[in-house]
Amino acid sequence: MQEHGSFKIEVIDQTLIIKCFDAWNLETVIRLCREYKEHVESIKDKPWGCLVDLSQWELSTPDMWDEINKLNEWGNINNQKYEAVICSMSLQQVLMEDSHTALTNVETNFCDNIEQAYDWLNSVGVLKI
Template identity: 30%
Template sequence: MKEKGSFEIWRSDNVLSASVTGLWNGSVAARYRSEFIKHASMLLHDRWAHIVYLDNWVLGTPEIEPIIKDLAHWCNNNNLACAAHVYSRNMLKEYQLNKMLVSESNKFELRHFNSIEEAIDWLHDEEFEVRYPEQKVARRFA
């Protein structure tokens, strides 16, 4: 299958952010896992958070599921404290994300938010400093 999905990952202090777009296949998911771990490896000395912007993510083929489950397991074992998913309500998206990420063995807290502001407020409450220039955040949802 031809790649139609993409992503961008960036770090600010102890928060790893990502913006994902398009339809993902196994190849895109594998590249995401590799880049995510590379960026997150700089944060492992302390608890850290992850915020991901998913409004422009279409969904993924079944082959992404074990790859993303593996990434969630890695996060679980490497001090991830909070994960915030930001996207407008979508039952199919929620189903696939929960299938890949929700586990009773998770040590990190995973929450869904409809707005960036709600996600940032929650991360601030959890003592994570999230600072984004407005134009950078706006570009993620363009």
């Protein structure tokens, strides 16, 4: 099946930054999980953070959450310590809070915008912007 929706991933300092766009299907999520792990390989030797920008994301098919839960469990055992999440709708935050029960070693902060997220990640020492 063809992917629906898209994302951009980059690493800055000890932070993985993910910007999500449009509505996703399972194929998009599977590619995200693969690329996420590939990018984290270069920073997982020290504590790292993740910024998830959902401000332009329109949700996904329900089957995505099993893959996201597996990814969160992977982050737990691969030195992830922080996650900043930007939501544009309250439903996104509810869904993310649900999925974050798997992030037992990770401190999560929900932010209103990218500046807040950068400031918080800077304050915990994983981003120097």
